[in-house]
Amino acid sequence: MQSVPDLQRILGSIRWVLVGGLALRAYMPERMTLDVDILIHERDGDAVRHACLAAGYHLVGLLSIGGFSLQSADSNEPPLDVLTRSDNWLDGALASPSADAAGYPVLGKPYLVLLKLQAGRTQDLADIQRLLARTPTTERQSIRNLVFQESPDLVEDFDSLVTLADLEFGPPRLS
Numbered sequence: 001m002q003s004v005p006d007l008q009r010i011l012g013s014i015r016w017v018l019v020g021g022l023a024l025r026a027y028m029p030e031r032m033t034l035d036v037d038i039l040i041h042e043r044d045g046d047a048v049r050h051a052c053l054a055a056g057y058h059l060v061g062l063l064s065i066g067g068f069s070l071q072s073a074d075s076n077e078p079p080l081d082v083l084t085r086s087d088n089w090l091d092g093a094l095a096s097p098s099a100d101a102a103g104y105p106v107l108g109k110p111y112l113v114l115l116k117l118q119a120g121r122t123q124d125l126a127d128i129q130r131l132l133a134r135t136p137t138t139e140r141q142s143i144r145n146l147v148f149q150e151s152p153d154l155v156e157d158f159d160s161l162v163t164l165a166d167l168e169f170g171p172p173r174l175s
Contacts, residue, residue, distance in 0.1 A: 002078075004018070004036055004102070005036065005072065005080060010051055011048060011051055012051070014040065015040065015041065015044070015095070015105075016038045016048070016094070016105065017094060017105045017106055018036070018037065018100065019039045019083060019106075019107050020035070020037030021033030021037070021127075022036060022037065023037070024131070025106075026109075027131055028131065034079070035078050035080065036079070037081045038080065038081070039083045039115070040067075041085070041086060041090055041091065041094065042084040045068075049070075049082075056074070057080065058070065060079065065083060065119065066083060067082045067083040069082070070082065087150070088150075089150060093107060093111045096108070109131060109139075111146070113128050113132070113143050113146075113158075114143075114150055117161075118151055125161065128158075128161050129168065132161060132162055132165040134170065136172050140162060140172060144158055144159070
């Protein structure tokens, strides 16, 4: 299992969740990634940046998708990408995260699918397909409802990924 910096200690009471490749390990076998991606509320961006700088990180640059990238003075630690968003669903998702096997907070599966669908990068779409593999129909419908509510223009893409998941991994589990 890839290590994660001690973000609980660094960030204190600031709410954050793993997203990206490391978040997947809460739902399926982990895939290797070169960085640690976390999601925070946009309003906490300055506080997170200051906390990380005080912990020995330095700012590498800004992320085109909103947020910033940091690197620890410890060269053994992977870069830390901090995604900042202000979506209507974010406070609720940060308040009730899932957890991975190591106990780190992870963005809930429906929101992780939504976030990756909105990003639309090839790896994100492949991740969604794996996340949806063998997922019960009722859970898929719940995720589809979230996508419809937050990004109705992406529902057709979601439906296509469900079909591809079934073709590659087999039909969904029974609820």
